[in-house]
Amino acid sequence: MAHAYTPGLKVTNRMSYSVIRMLPIKGDVMVKVGDNVNANQIVAATYMPGDVYPLNMANLLAVPPKDVASLMLRKEGEKVEKGEAIAETAGLFGKFKKKYNSPYSGTIETVSDVTGQVILRGPDIPVEVKAYVTGAVTAVNPEIGCTIETDVAFIQGIFGIGGETCGPIKFAVENCDEAISANNISEDMKGCVVIGGARISVESIEAARKVGVVALIGGGMDDQDLRDFLGYDLGVAITGSEKKGITVIVTEGFGDITMASRTFDLLKKFEGKEASVNGATQIRAGVMRPEIIIPLEAGDCEEETEQVGGYLEIGLPLRIIRDPYFGMLGTVSALPSEPHVLGSGSKARVLEVKLSSGESVIVPRANVELIEA
Amino acid sequence: MTIDLENINVILATDCGSTTTKAILIEKVDGTYRQTYRGEAPTTVEKPFANVTIGVTNAVTEVGELAGRQLTNEDGTIKTPASDSDGCDMYISTSSAGGGLQMMVAGVIAEMTAASAKRAALGAGAIVMDVISSNDKRRPHEQIQRIRELRPDMILISGGTDGGTTEKVVQLAELIAPAKPQPRFGSEYEMPIIFAGNKMAADEVEATLQEDWIDLAVVENLRPTLEQENLGPARDKIHDVFLEHVMAHAPGYDMLMDWTDADIMPTPGAVGNILQTIAKKENINVVGVDIGGATTDVFSVFDETFNRTVSANLGMSYSISNVCAEATMPNVLRWVHFDMDERQLRNRVKNKMIRPTTIPQSLESLIFEQAVAREALRLAYKQHKEFATTLKGVQQQRTVGDTFSQQTGGSTIVDNMKLNLLVASGGVLSHAPSMNQTAMMLIDAFEPEGCTNLAKDSIFMMPHLGVLSAVHPEAAAQVFERDCLIYLGTCIAAKGLGKEGKPCFSWTLSGDVARSGTCNFGDIELIEMGPEETATIVCEPARGFDLGAGNGKKVTHEVCGGTVGLVIDGRGRPLGLPEERQQCQQTIARWVENMALYREMEEAVVSA
Numbered sequence: 001m002a003h004a005y006t007p008g009l010k011v012t013n014r015m016s017y018s019v020i021r022m023l024p025i026k027g028d029v030m031v032k033v034g035d036n037v038n039a040n041q042i043v044a045a046t047y048m049p050g051d052v053y054p055l056n057m058a059n060l061l062a063v064p065p066k067d068v069a070s071l072m073l074r075k076e077g078e079k080v081e082k083g084e085a086i087a088e089t090a091g092l093f094g095k096f097k098k099k100y101n102s103p104y105s106g107t108i109e110t111v112s113d114v115t116g117q118v119i120l121r122g123p124d125i126p127v128e129v130k131a132y133v134t135g136a137v138t139a140v141n142p143e144i145g146c147t148i149e150t151d152v153a154f155i156q157g158i159f160g161i162g163g164e165t166c167g168p169i170k171f172a173v174e175n176c177d178e179a180i181s182a183n184n185i186s187e188d189m190k191g192c193v194v195i196g197g198a199r200i201s202v203e204s205i206e207a208a209r210k211v212g213v214v215a216l217i218g219g220g221m222d223d224q225d226l227r228d229f230l231g232y233d234l235g236v237a238i239t240g241s242e243k244k245g246i247t248v249i250v251t252e253g254f255g256d257i258t259m260a261s262r263t264f265d266l267l268k269k270f271e272g273k274e275a276s277v278n279g280a281t282q283i284r285a286g287v288m289r290p291e292i293i294i295p296l297e298a299g300d301c302e303e304e305t306e307q308v309g310g311y312l313e314i315g316l317p318l319r320i321i322r323d324p325y326f327g328m329l330g331t332v333s334a335l336p337s338e339p340h341v342l343g344s345g346s347k348a349r350v351l352e353v354k355l356s357s358g359e360s361v362i363v364p365r366a367n368v369e370l371i372e373a
Numbered sequence: 374m375t376i377d378l379e380n381i382n383v384i385l386a387t388d389c390g391s392t393t394t395k396a397i398l399i400e401k402v403d404g405t406y407r408q409t410y411r412g413e414a415p416t417t418v419e420k421p422f423a424n425v426t427i428g429v430t431n432a433v434t435e436v437g438e439l440a441g442r443q444l445t446n447e448d449g450t451i452k453t454p455a456s457d458s459d460g461c462d463m464y465i466s467t468s469s470a471g472g473g474l475q476m477m478v479a480g481v482i483a484e485m486t487a488a489s490a491k492r493a494a495l496g497a498g499a500i501v502m503d504v505i506s507s508n509d510k511r512r513p514h515e516q517i518q519r520i521r522e523l524r525p526d527m528i529l530i531s532g533g534t535d536g537g538t539t540e541k542v543v544q545l546a547e548l549i550a551p552a553k554p555q556p557r558f559g560s561e562y563e564m565p566i567i568f569a570g571n572k573m574a575a576d577e578v579e580a581t582l583q584e585d586w587i588d589l590a591v592v593e594n595l596r597p598t599l600e601q602e603n604l605g606p607a608r609d610k611i612h613d614v615f616l617e618h619v620m621a622h623a624p625g626y627d628m629l630m631d632w633t634d635a636d637i638m639p640t641p642g643a644v645g646n647i648l649q650t651i652a653k654k655e656n657i658n659v660v661g662v663d664i665g666g667a668t669t670d671v672f673s674v675f676d677e678t679f680n681r682t683v684s685a686n687l688g689m690s691y692s693i694s695n696v697c698a699e700a701t702m703p704n705v706l707r708w709v710h711f712d713m714d715e716r717q718l719r720n721r722v723k724n725k726m727i728r729p730t731t732i733p734q735s736l737e738s739l740i741f742e743q744a745v746a747r748e749a750l751r752l753a754y755k756q757h758k759e760f761a762t763t764l765k766g767v768q769q770q771r772t773v774g775d776t777f778s779q780q781t782g783g784s785t786i787v788d789n790m791k792l793n794l795l796v797a798s799g800g801v802l803s804h805a806p807s808m809n810q811t812a813m814m815l816i817d818a819f820e821p822e823g824c825t826n827l828a829k830d831s832i833f834m835m836p837h838l839g840v841l842s843a844v845h846p847e848a849a850a851q852v853f854e855r856d857c858l859i860y861l862g863t864c865i866a867a868k869g870l871g872k873e874g875k876p877c878f879s880w881t882l883s884g885d886v887a888r889s890g891t892c893n894f895g896d897i898e899l900i901e902m903g904p905e906e907t908a909t910i911v912c913e914p915a916r917g918f919d920l921g922a923g924n925g926k927k928v929t930h931e932v933c934g935g936t937v938g939l940v941i942d943g944r945g946r947p948l949g950l951p952e953e954r955q956q957c958q959q960t961i962a963r964w965v966e967n968m969a970l971y972r973e974m975e976e977a978v979v980s981a
Contacts, residue, residue, distance in 0.1 A: 049553075051514060051517075051518065052514055052517045052518075052551045052552065053513070053514045054513040054514065054517070054544075054547065054548070065540070109551060110547070110550075110551075112543065112547060112581070114539065114540065114543045114577050114581075115540050115543050115544045115547060117544060117547055119547065119551050121551070158727050158728075159723075159727045222716065222719075222720060223716075223719035223720050223722070223723045224716060224719065226723070233694070233697075233698040234694060234698075234723075235686055235692065235694050235695025235698045235699070236686055236691065236692055236694070236695050236726075237691065237694070237726050237727055253720075253723075253724050253727065253728070254719075254720040254721075254723040254724050254727070255717075255720040255724070281727075283691055283726065283727060283729060321724070321728050321731055322724070322725075322728070322731040322732070322733075322734060322738075323721060323734070323735065323738055324734065324735050324737075324738075326721075326724065342732075342733075342734050342735075343734060343735045343736050344733045344734060344735060344736050344738060344739035344806060345736065345739070345806030345807065345971070346732065346733070346739070346804065346806045347806075348732060363734065364731075364732050364734055366730050366731055366732045367731045367732065367734060369728075
């Protein structure tokens, strides 16, 4: 293998972005092809079948299962209200009848004469799907959903917490190497996507949540801060469903890391503009990284930057992503083809990196990621 | 399809993993089957390729280039049959791509029929997403909610012995019908449900599950009586459904199924196959482990009973953070013989989790990863021991003599004293820079007792050989014996606890290596003994220690060497480490030195 593909996170000032918005089950799509939608607009809605409550009526009425159907006051398909009597025993000589009142509102779905079980289905649950990104509807899949497309500036983070949200971009720091503290958070950030520089602390997240910041973005964070914020130690990187009232994204990794200047500068260019963000991260089959999407307007960033990720070549800028040089930036200065014995004793294919300090170091090819100049 | 085994000279086998597709070539050399070349390429199940055969063709092309044999046609398909310079006579494959086979199982009682159903699913190579039972302490609506959230490839329902409860079994079906679980692949796909419970309940279950989105199959009860498990029919059906539904819906698998000369098997199912074949052939008890990035699979065959467990969140990259959370950081760090900054380590662990393909560059980093591996393996083996039990619910006949040794049904069948062979595979074990490190990780985590052979799967060939053993057992056995396992050596370890520095057992070796000595409690020693060397060891344990013949009783074992040698382990079982950090570091440092784990690189790390 002459070349090794080296991944990199996508950071681009212009790209065509397409997102499919789908209902979990069939329902109504409320837009048509050609419509312009904004991020908060509901594009499809439906009702999910309600929760299911099995009631062991044979036990509750102390009768054989086969008798249950005849004792039901409400039959299959009928609606019932909470507290309403739904079954009654025959009693003794018409007396001492025992009634059973429904503990939930809903519909009687089935009555089993084998188990004596009654399945009660709760009221339908409304489900709404928002556009998520401001753009144009380019396709509609009837009863299922739609596709929204637009030109955007796009930034992929490395790890996030919390789901989709949107708001105007606001900066909490001046420089990309500035850590964000609780003091950097102010009341006027309510509803905003707030950008920090380097490390995000748990205090800054709490302060941001308190004032109603919808998303907080920084270069890195400490594992301890993540644990304090979540209230548990995250074992597997599958996130996005946390209900913490704020979405948090780190662009570089864990620890004291400065946000890549290119990412910081790109966000700076769009200060005040609306951004859609999603912290959902899944690092297994079907990798999903958190994202920051800024829909472009006419005249914004006409030139598209080159994509990151590709084959290693001399002179390309990169970041080292594993100790002992974790987080350091440099350029590829040599690509020896023969495997090299590392300090750990393992043999691996390596490259020589010229660090920004001028020093040259040897690093396994698996431990670098390409970044844009 | 009938294959003339006499005329098979070149066999091509692939294993389509989640990230890598591995291809091996097996050729008949001087009348014996040998594994000759190996190649790999990224798996292409995910977008933008979304076709597994692209990765297969790439991996096979690499093998072909190395072997100087054209193995693919111009359109990427596999070239058959073999001639002198190109093609192969047989092509077979296993798969765990796209998350493998994911199942939900249900049974009436968690410890009985539900446990049997879980065993059937795991044995077939599945990942069990959840086990629903009448006594799992969840309320029915919570169970239904859970079923709704899961997206399994198929569901296995068991419950009731034949002629036993009908009502409870139908109740399980009544939970599944309204929940309408969505399958993983596409909304058009009918959810396969296998019923392997009380045969008297089959009609009622069928009536309850008569829905257009369900494809129900009824097979023999997997627990016909409490005393008997009958997992075969359920396992076979799972395999059929895997091929008919899951594989047929995974991207490119319809093509791959056309290419292969035998049914595609789930990777862990194939590994289980080969280990069972070997255990039977050699009449031994075997434990195999495969530690990956996300999961750790443990397989065991004790007295011909096969068990497999998957520890879903114990792994070395995607799940490394979970290992540290479950084991706790102090437990991980007890295996490290120098100080490390805990805050920095925690960040490192998380960085490995979010960038799972990185490798340790420094020795310090390697030592820490191997410490995590010990804990991942230890926890996975613990889970395996808890799962691999005798059948629960069996009535016990007791005598007065049993009064003081009350064994309930459901005791583990995993007995380290009876273990003959411990096989390692998976990145952190297979790619350790020194085989001494692999052997020591196995010994520390599994704590073998008595006399145990240690081996590693040379290039993760067991899945390929597992599927091969189903179609060409002779070829599979020959390759397993000659090329698959690298024997690391033998571990002689005493069970029991004593006082540090006091004699644990004395030993005398005769044969290719002749030596004798006394192993003190708390010590571990490495005797050089090459792969071709064998010897007889006579051990005399001190009182309170057992080496296989009983407390303090003399024992004789035949031992063979390996790339590591003979390990004399007097550290006792269960293996304990000093609580005090400084003392613990000194103990580990002594073991590291005695086992020559990092000798060559040690000085560099200390000076750094």
